[in-house]
Every structure is written in structure tokens, then in C-alpha cells.
Amino acid sequence: MSEPLLRLSAIAKTFHRGGEHVRAVVSADLHVDPGESVALVGESGSGKSTVARIALGLMAPDSGRVFLEGRCLAEMKPAVLAEARVVMQPIFQDPGQSFNPRRSVGEALAQALRLAPQEQRRARSIDLLNRVGLRPAETILARYPHELSGGQKQRLAVARAAAISPKLIVADEPLSGADVSIRGQMLNLLSELRKDGVAFLMITHDISVARAFSDRVAVMHRGLIVESGPSDVVLERPEHDYTRRLIQSVPKLDRYMAS
Amino acid sequence: MSLLIVDRLRLVYDGPRGSTVAVQEATLAVGEGEAVGLVGESGSGKSSLARALLGLLPRNVGRIAGGTISIAGRDVTRLSRREWEKLRGQPMAMVFQDPLSSLNPVMRIGKQIGESVRRHDPGADLAKRIEELLGLVRLPAAVAGAYPHELSGGMRQRALLAIALGCRPAMLIADEPTTALDVTTQAEILALLRELRGKLGMALLLISHDLGVVADACDRVVIMYSGRTVEWGSTADTFVRPGHPYASALLAAGRVMRNEQGLFMTIEGEVGSGGGTGCPFAPRCPQVMPRCRSDMPPAFAAGGTGHEARCWLLEGKTA
Numbered sequence: 001m002s003e004p005l006l007r008l009s010a011i012a013k014t015f016h017r018g019g020e021h022v023r024a025v026v027s028a029d030l031h032v033d034p035g036e037s038v039a040l041v042g043e044s045g046s047g048k049s050t051v052a053r054i055a056l057g058l059m060a061p062d063s064g065r066v067f068l069e070g071r072c073l074a075e076m077k078p079a080v081l082a083e084a085r086v087v088m089q090p091i092f093q094d095p096g097q098s099f100n101p102r103r104s105v106g107e108a109l110a111q112a113l114r115l116a117p118q119e120q121r122r123a124r125s126i127d128l129l130n131r132v133g134l135r136p137a138e139t140i141l142a143r144y145p146h147e148l149s150g151g152q153k154q155r156l157a158v159a160r161a162a163a164i165s166p167k168l169i170v171a172d173e174p175l176s177g178a179d180v181s182i183r184g185q186m187l188n189l190l191s192e193l194r195k196d197g198v199a200f201l202m203i204t205h206d207i208s209v210a211r212a213f214s215d216r217v218a219v220m221h222r223g224l225i226v227e228s229g230p231s232d233v234v235l236e237r238p239e240h241d242y243t244r245r246l247i248q249s250v251p252k253l254d255r256y257m258a259s
Numbered sequence: 260m261s262l263l264i265v266d267r268l269r270l271v272y273d274g275p276r277g278s279t280v281a282v283q284e285a286t287l288a289v290g291e292g293e294a295v296g297l298v299g300e301s302g303s304g305k306s307s308l309a310r311a312l313l314g315l316l317p318r319n320v321g322r323i324a325g326g327t328i329s330i331a332g333r334d335v336t337r338l339s340r341r342e343w344e345k346l347r348g349q350p351m352a353m354v355f356q357d358p359l360s361s362l363n364p365v366m367r368i369g370k371q372i373g374e375s376v377r378r379h380d381p382g383a384d385l386a387k388r389i390e391e392l393l394g395l396v397r398l399p400a401a402v403a404g405a406y407p408h409e410l411s412g413g414m415r416q417r418a419l420l421a422i423a424l425g426c427r428p429a430m431l432i433a434d435e436p437t438t439a440l441d442v443t444t445q446a447e448i449l450a451l452l453r454e455l456r457g458k459l460g461m462a463l464l465l466i467s468h469d470l471g472v473v474a475d476a477c478d479r480v481v482i483m484y485s486g487r488t489v490e491w492g493s494t495a496d497t498f499v500r501p502g503h504p505y506a507s508a509l510l511a512a513g514r515v516m517r518n519e520q521g522l523f524m525t526i527e528g529e530v531g532s533g534g535g536t537g538c539p540f541a542p543r544c545p546q547v548m549p550r551c552r553s554d555m556p557p558a559f560a561a562g563g564t565g566h567e568a569r570c571w572l573l574e575g576k577t578a
Contacts (some may be wrong), residue, residue, distance in 0.1 A: 150301070151529050179300040179468065180512045184525025187515070191523070205442065208515040212523065226400035249446035251471030253498070255513055 003070040004031035005199050006055060006088070006169055011064030013050050024050040025061070027224035030201075032168060037200040039210035039248070041229065042220035051220070052172045052203045056090050057081065069167075086115070089161040093173040095153035105129075105156060106141035112163035128159040132189055151182045156209040158189050162198075169193065172203040187213060207250055211235050219243045262350065262430050263289040263312065267323035270307050270316065271298035281307035283539070284326070289430060294456060294463040296494065298472030299483035300509075302530040308464050308483070309434045312450060313353055314343030322351035331429070347466050348426030349379050356435035358415035362407040368418045369393075369403025392421040395458070396451060413444035417451065424455070430462040437472060449475050470513040479565075482506050484574055485530050485539035492566025502561030502568030505540045538570070546572060 013025040025047040032038045042048040053059040054066060057073050061132045066073040068084055076084060099108055109125040116124060120143075129137035132155040145153060154174070161169050169188070176181050190213065194200065204210055210217050211231055218228035219240065227240040238244045269471045270282035276297040281540070282304040289295045299305035303570060310316050312328060314335070314578045331350050335343070347353075355361050365373055369389050376388045382551065390400050407415055416436060423431060433452070437445035456463060467473050473480055481491040482503065490503040511524035518524055528543040541551040551571055559573035560566070 041445065149529055179530075180470070180509055181300055181526035182517075182529065184512045184523040185527070187523040188525065207442075212515045212517070245443055249442040251446070251449065251469070252476040253471045253474050253510070 003067070005034045005036075005069060006201065007031040008051065008055060009065045009067065009069040010052055011051070011056065011061040011066065013047075013059070013061050019083070023223050025118055028220070028223075028225050029226065030055075030218055030228075032199050032201050034137060034167065035194075035197045035199050036216065037194060037202065037214045037216035038216045038218065039202045040218050040220055041204060041207060043246070045222075046220040048203050048220045049172055050207040052090075052170055052201070055201060056088060056170050057085050058090075066077065081123070083237050086164055087167040089164070089166040089245060090171060091157050091161050091171040091174045093176055095150070095177075096145065096158040098157060100151065101145055103144075104141065105134075105143050105145070105148075108145075108156070108160060109141075109163060114159045124163070125162070128163060129156075131162070131192070132156070132159045133185070134159065150177060151185070154178060154182075155189065156185070156188055158193075162193055165196075166197045166198060168201065170201045170203070174202070176206070177207065177232050183209075207235060208249060219246065230248055260289045260332070263287075264329045264332065265308070265312070265326070266346055267326035267330075268308065268311065268323065268328060270304070270311055270321060271324040272307075272317075272321050274320070279487060280324075282311075283355065285483065285486075285488045286326075287481045287488055289462050289464050291429065292456070292460045292462050293479065294465065294477045296477035296482060297464060297466045297481040298468070298470060298473050298509075299466075300468055300530060302485065303483040304486040305466050306434060307484050309353075309464075309568045312342065312432060313337060313347060313351065318452070323447055341537065346426065348375060348423075350429040351432055352423035352426045352428035352430075353432040353434065354416070354419045354423050354436050356438050357410070358419045358439075359407060360453050361417065361419055362415060362422075366406075367403065368405050368407065368410070368421075372403070372418070372421050372425050372525060375422045379426045388403060389427070392425055395424060395455065396421045411444075412440050413447060416440065420451070420455070427542055428461060430464065432466070434466045434567070435468070436465070438467070440471070442524070445472070470498070482509070486543075487569070489540070490561065491568070491570035492561060492563050496561075496563030496566040500562050502559070502573050503540070503570045504544050504546050504570070508545075542554060548572075 008028055008030045010030050011025055015022045015024055019228060028051055040048045040051060073081060110121045113124055114123045125141060126137040129140050134140045134152060134155050175186055178186055188209050202214060214231050217231045217234045218225045221242045227234055227243045238247055265285055265287045268282060268285045272279045272281055285308050297305050315334060323336055327334055329335060372389045372392055373385050376383055376385060389403055393400055393402055398414060398417050437448050465476050477494050480494045480497050481488050484505050490506045498510060501510060508526045518523045526543055531542055537552040539553055541547050548571060556569045556571045558567040558569050561568040561573055
């Protein structure tokens, strides 16, 4: 069997605040194969965002190991790690906060494209902006984040993540601040990247997004992955009580489906 | 009789660089005991409208520039802040999205409930009434002695409901009451709202961006877009056979559906400023006609009883 793109093996993480100990991740195993889309579903406090940060190498687990293309992150030298992490790009929930307010769109993309030859960066930035529908791209390049709407910032976040042709995008609630009418636009943009072979680890509380976008689903509750498997199996025939409760809690719009 | 009637309301915010129209024209009514959902995305004006309904527009900035609001038969459009004070809690009470910022952080929950009881029920046995209200929202009596930070998000929203119910409101305005909550907690709060309506016969105006929440909790629905109410009717009629292309697109997007090309359903573009004389949705509308860009359509019948939409496509159609 070939090695997964990303593999988390028995990771655990406890936070210590004052005298309190919060076991954010009790134990989690998770993998993402090349080109595959995996959704990690859970509610607040389930530990799903901690898993995302550990997967991205932004936080070290207390125990357990993270493998990127078969290599353990903890065993890499800093320079090697920086290079290895390039195959993995994050998209965070609040696009407003993930951009430096003092950098123009052009500067932000040039930074993301720093590994590309300097003379190509502008042309590639314009190409990226066009791909995510931020037009006219030449004008947008000169803008600053605060001059963009929430939806435009989300598009920019996708453009930045796509800049260096990553193999994996780890997206932590990328749609949760978006209005319903533009959520589809974001999903379509992310689907475009999937067609190019990019794998996804999508962290979400939204079951309809998980169902629509992922091949496999892992359900997290109180620091444990309580159930995982193919999306249609887990979400249509859940076995774990918590998964069932989660699915039943989603208000049903479908009872008003036109026949 | 209608408890609340909003007729062609126009709301304006005055700023140093001129005025912004937050609500162009909003019309809606809530009858006694009825649950109405006000649905809109960001920029639709739904939250400004909610504030205006409680006399809570930001002072010296927000103002009613046209239309009327009447509550229980009384025109309240031009009331002073002091006169509004008397109406708050009874007949209308309100709960907000973030219970933590609506609760007093340094006062025990029981005392906060007691204050609302004392204001509207001066003769009541306070301790007994507080216990009764906590029971009504299914919180243990011990919560009376707790401070807001000691409670979970769901418990705080219940406490806020208990304070609102202390006023014995004929109508509850709930602005995104479950948006900050997890889905399992949201389901509990929605079930509680249903139960309370059944027990108390209270009317509900639920403001939400979430179509599923409105479908779950409301008999009727009003859809806002870019500062205008564009469609209204029973939840069943409106959600099954929407008349306005915006409503259709919103419902398709809300269900995370794909079209024939395998693309997720979406609405291209973003909410515009709503300026100009035509339909505010025209720039994004897949079925736009030349007149849509110049003339704002009036309300046309859209099918069911009381189901109407402001769209030229419905002109001359008798559904």
C-alpha cells in the first residue's frame, strides 16, 4: 500500500491554563491520501481545530506523530520542515484576520509565490486572481485587504493557498462566515482545485458541506474520533450515537423540497 | 389582529460622509401567537430592522426616514426613547445572538430574572416566579445563583429567554438566537422555543440567515434582500414554490445542491448597494429583463394565500 499524503498517528494534546488541564485531543488517527478530500466534523470544543493545527505543523502534539509524504514532521530539521510544509497550505475561517493589513493583495500573493522566479510573480498573481474570479485582476492587485468585501477576502485566501500548487489544503471552517449565496462560489473554487489533484482536509461543523465536498468523513467528539468512513456511509447510516445526534440536530430544509 | 405591523419602513444612518440607507422599504406583519421568520443575508438590512422595532437604532445616527411601525394598534414610529422604554419587555421582548454580551456579567442570573419580573409584575412572589421561569426554560433552580460566565452558551441563551419571559411578552423578537451555538445545542433551543410558544401562546419574530432554522421554527417567512422585503408567505408555500428568483437561488444554495454540470448552486456576484430605481437583485438575477433594471416591481401574487413576491416575472400570472 502506498503511503498517504498526510498521516496522523495517535496524536494527543492537552492544554494547561492556570490549574486547568483541557484534553483537547485525547487520541486521533487520521490520514489523507493524495487527491482525496477528508472532512473532520465536530462541534466547538471537539478538538478538530487542534488537529488541524497539529497537521499543519503549527503546533506539536504531546504524543503521537505526524507524517507528511511518509516523513515524520518532528524528525525534520527546521529548514527541511519549512520546505516540506510548502506542499501543505492552510485556509482559515476568518479571511480578514489571515492577511497582513499593511500588505497589498499583490504583495501578499508575491510573498506566497516567493519560490517562483521574481519576473513571473506578477503574471502568476494575475492568473490566480482571475481563476478565483477577482476581477479586474490588475486593479485588485493594488488593493489592500480592508478594501475587499468578506467574500472577496475568502477568494483571495483560496488564491493564496493555491499559489504554489500545494498537494494538500487544510481548511479550517473556510465557509462558516460566508453568506449562503456565496458559499456555493467558494465550494466551486475549492472543487476546481480538487480537479487539479489537490487533496483536502476540511475541518467543518457543517454536515451539508462535509457531505457535498468530501470522500471520507471523520466525526470528532470530546477529543476522540468516534466514527469515520466513506461520507455517504457515515452520514446516511451513522453507527455512533453522537454522529446520529449531530445529524438529527441539523434543521431540515428538505421537508420543504419541491416534489 | 396584528401585534406588529411594519409598513414601507425606510431606515437611514447618517454619517460624517453622508447618509446610508440601511432599509429601503420593509413591510411585514406578525399576528398574535404567530411565528414569522425574517430571512436575509449580511447587508439585507434585517438587523437594522430588528433594532428599529425595539426603538434601538443607534442614537443620533440611525433614523426612520419613511413608513410606519405599529405595535398592538398603536403607531410607535415617532416615539421618544423614554416612551420606547415602556414598551420594551411588554408587549415585545428580545433575545440576541450573543447572550454573554446581553447579560450583566457581575449579577447572578436569578437577580437578573428578578429585575425583569419586578418591572412588569410588581406584585409577584419573586422567588417563586424566578423558579417558575427557570423551569419554563428547563434550567435547574440552582442556576439562579450562578453568574453568566459559569454557564455554557446554550444555558446562557436559556437564561436570556427566562429574563425575556419574565416580562410576559405577547411577542418575542429573536435576532439570530442560535447562530453562536453548536448544532446540537441549537436543536435544543429551537425545541424550547416551540414548546414555549405552545405553552404561552407567544408570537415570535425570528431573524436569521439560516433557512433551516426558519423552516424549523416558523409558520410564515419574510425574505429580505438589499434593504427590501422581496417575498413573503407561508413557510411551506415560500420554500416549496418560491416566487422570487433570489428566494429560489437562496434555497438551492442553502441545500448545498449541485446543478446539471456538477457545480454547486450559487448566486453569482455579491449583494449590491441597492441604489438605483430598479430591482436590487437585477445585477445578479439569472432571469433579469430590461425593465427590472429601471423599475422596482410591486408585490404580485405568488401562489398560496398571502404569498407574494416583488418580481416582474409574476406579473399577470395567476398561480
